[in-house]
Structure formats: C-alpha cells, structure tokens
Amino acid sequence: AAPPISDPMWGYFTAIAGQDGEIDAEELQTCLTQTGISGTYTPFSLETCRIMIAMLDRDMTGKMGFNEFKELFAALNGWKQNFIMFDQDKSGTVEPHEMFKAITSLGYTLSPHALNCIITRYSKNGRIFFDDYVACCVKLRALTENFRRRDALQQGTVTFQYDDFIMCTMTI
Amino acid sequence: AAPPISDPMWGYFTAIAGQDGEIDAEELQTCLTQTGISGTYTPFSLETCRIMIAMLDRDMTGKMGFNEFKELFAALNGWKQNFIMFDQDKSGTVEPHEMFKAITSLGYTLSPHALNCIITRYSKNGRIFFDDYVACCVKLRALTENFRRRDALQQGTVTFQYDDFIMCTMTI
Numbered sequence: 001a002a003p004p005i006s007d008p009m010w011g012y013f014t015a016i017a018g019q020d021g022e023i024d025a026e027e028l029q030t031c032l033t034q035t036g037i038s039g040t041y042t043p044f045s046l047e048t049c050r051i052m053i054a055m056l057d058r059d060m061t062g063k064m065g066f067n068e069f070k071e072l073f074a075a076l077n078g079w080k081q082n083f084i085m086f087d088q089d090k091s092g093t094v095e096p097h098e099m100f101k102a103i104t105s106l107g108y109t110l111s112p113h114a115l116n117c118i119i120t121r122y123s124k125n126g127r128i129f130f131d132d133y134v135a136c137c138v139k140l141r142a143l144t145e146n147f148r149r150r151d152a153l154q155q156g157t158v159t160f161q162y163d164d165f166i167m168c169t170m171t172i
Numbered sequence: 173a174a175p176p177i178s179d180p181m182w183g184y185f186t187a188i189a190g191q192d193g194e195i196d197a198e199e200l201q202t203c204l205t206q207t208g209i210s211g212t213y214t215p216f217s218l219e220t221c222r223i224m225i226a227m228l229d230r231d232m233t234g235k236m237g238f239n240e241f242k243e244l245f246a247a248l249n250g251w252k253q254n255f256i257m258f259d260q261d262k263s264g265t266v267e268p269h270e271m272f273k274a275i276t277s278l279g280y281t282l283s284p285h286a287l288n289c290i291i292t293r294y295s296k297n298g299r300i301f302f303d304d305y306v307a308c309c310v311k312l313r314a315l316t317e318n319f320r321r322r323d324a325l326q327q328g329t330v331t332f333q334y335d336d337f338i339m340c341t342m343t344i
C-alpha cells in the first residue's frame with residue numbers, strides 16, 4: 001500500500017524507483033543526494049550506497065524498497081548527528097581520537113586494538129570523512145547483526161562454517 | 173635492501189613512495205594507473221585500492237611496502253588473465269554465469285546460494301566490471317586467509333569471538 005501523500009520521503013523515492021518500487025545503488029545515490037542529507041559534506045560514493053543496500057537487503061536482490069529506504073534514512077540521520085557531535089573542532093572530519101569515542105557511543109564494545117585497526121581502514125590522511133564514517137557505521141551494524149543472529153545464547157562467540165562466514169561477510 | 177635496478181616495478185614504486193618507502197591507497201591508485209595494468213578497463217577505484225592494501229597490510233598501518241606491492245601486482249596479473257578468459261563474449265564485463273565459473277576456477281568451494289549473493293553484490297546492472305571483479309577477488313582471498321589461519325585443523329569451521337570477528341571482517 002502507498003504511504004500517505006504527506007510523507008516527504010515518498011516523493012524522493014517514487015520519482016526514482018519507478019514502476020518496480022525498488023531502487024538499486026546508483027538510484028539510491030541520486031535519491032540521497034536529492035534529499036540533501038549529506039549537507040555540506042561530499043555526497044555518498046557509489047560503494048557506500050552499495051554497502052547501505054547490502055545492510056538492509058534481506059532478500060538479496062541488490063535493491064531496496066520504500067520501507068527499507070525509510071529505515072536507512074532514519075539511521076543516516078542518527079549517524080549524521082553523531083558525526084557532527086564528535087567532530088568537536090568542527091573541521092568537517094572526525095579525527096581518530098574522536099572516532100574512537102563515536103564508535104563506542106554507538107554501543108559497540110570493541111578492544112582498543114580492533115578500534116585502531118578499524119579507524120586506520122576508514123581514514124584518509126589521518127581523518128575520517130562523512131562518507132567513510134557512514135560506510136564504517138553501516139558495516140559495523142550489519143556485521144554485528146549477522147554475528148548476533150547466530151549467537152542465539154548471546155555468549156559473544158559464534159562457530160561459523162566457511163560458506164556461511166564468506167556469505168555473511170562478502171555481501172556487506 | 174633495494175632490489176636490482178632492472179626490476180621495472182621498482183621505478184613505478186619509488187617515484188611515488190618517496191622517503192618512507194611505503195604507499196597509501198591514493199598513491200597505490202596512481203601507481204597502478206601508471207603501470208597500465210587496467211588496460212582498456214576503468215582504472216581502479218580508491219575503495220578497491222584500500223581493499224588491496226588491507227589484504228596485504230599485515231602490520232595494519234594502512235600502507236604498503238615494495239614487497240607487498242610486488243605480491244599484489246602478481247595477484248592482479250593472475251586475476252586479469254582470469255577475467256579475460258571468463259569474459260567469453262569479449263563484452264569487457266563478466267556476466268553472472270561467467271563469474272560463477274571464474275570464482276570456482278580460483279579454487280573457492282562455495283554453495284550456489286553464497287555464489288549468487290556474492291555475484292549480486294559486485295554487479296552493476298547485471299554485469300561485473302573489472303574493478304569490482306578485483307575487489308571481489310581481493311576480499312575473497314583476504315577473508316578466506318583470515319578464516320583458514322584460525323581453522324588450524326582445516327575442519328571448515330571456526331569459532332569467533334565478537335571482537336576478532338569484527339576486526340578481521342571490518343578491516344578488509
């Protein structure tokens with residue numbers, strides 16, 4: 001069923017999704033650019049848009065419907081607020097020590113070593129830009145969800161078969 | 173020690189690496205473009221270059237030395253031959269059924285379901301371009317290595333702690 005006409009996201013979405021009611025990574029990039037969510041930051045790269053789709057694409061079609069788009073948009077707004085808050089010197093980038101706090105504030109319990117490795121991976125010249133910050137948050141959320149779904153007793157350990165390990169890490 | 177002057181890769185590398193003898197993802201992109209390895213294909217994206225560095229960056233500095241660069245270059249040549257071989261209709265892209273065979277030929281034993289999910293993730297409009305093909309090969313190799321290193325008895329299963337799981341999947 002179509003959502004109420006008053007939903008402002010519906011306009012952005014349908015203009016691009018067309019008849020099938022789903023958007024792929026290129027269309028998501030256009031969609032997000034039009035909503036202006038990146039503000040003064042660089043628009044999202046195609047790779048980050050693919051990661052965003054992969055995070056929510058439970059039926060593995062490589063496409064995203066309207067409900068998933070809204071879910072993504074809400075998550076993006078949260079991460080944007082978080083990014084702005086942790087960019088304390090207002091440089092427009094989050095520096096490693098700020099990123100350390102930002103990831104921790106999202107509720108992930110990781111060792112300093114893991115945090116340092118992650119931060120190095122998403123930095124450019126020692127800074128984390130908004131696009132990479134979002135890519136990092138999306139992957140962290142998706143991989144954590146994949147892990148927890150298999151950790152039924154919440155013991156913090158999961159035994160993976162090779163095939164399952166590759167599938168749930170390669171598709172993010 | 174410096175390699176023999178006759179090594180043609182040394183010229184490409186040192187011109188860019190400068191004094192520290194290491195290159196980051198932006199420099200790797202320049203380096204690979206200059207070697208002409210992409211041929212008529214689109215040059216490697218920055219994201220793919222970061223994945224390449226992550227694959228070989230055992231000390232997690234985000235940079236690559238000359239020996240790692242040579243190791244990467246050899247792997248890239250292998251993947252390029254593989255790509256050309258499996259692009260049977262010479263369209264310049266590998267289609268899903270061709271990709272299925274290409275991954276299998278690299279020696280990875282994956283279920284059809286896992287293969288389909290992976291192929292969807294690296295496709296654009298139902299085709300796999302060289303840059304994405306390489307990103308896929310690099311990740312597959314790095315994740316498989318991470319898995320096998322923990323699967324000492326080669327049983328095809330690994331029990332991961334959450335922290336270790338996140339570290340070895342987020343940094344690829």
Ligand SMILES: [Ca+2]
Pocket residue numbers: 086087088089090091092093094095098
């Ligand atoms: Ca800052």
Ligand SMILES: [Ca+2]
Pocket residue numbers: 229230231232233234235236237
């Ligand atoms: Ca290094």
Ligand SMILES: [Ca+2]
Pocket residue numbers: 258259260261262263264265266267270
């Ligand atoms: Ca082809």
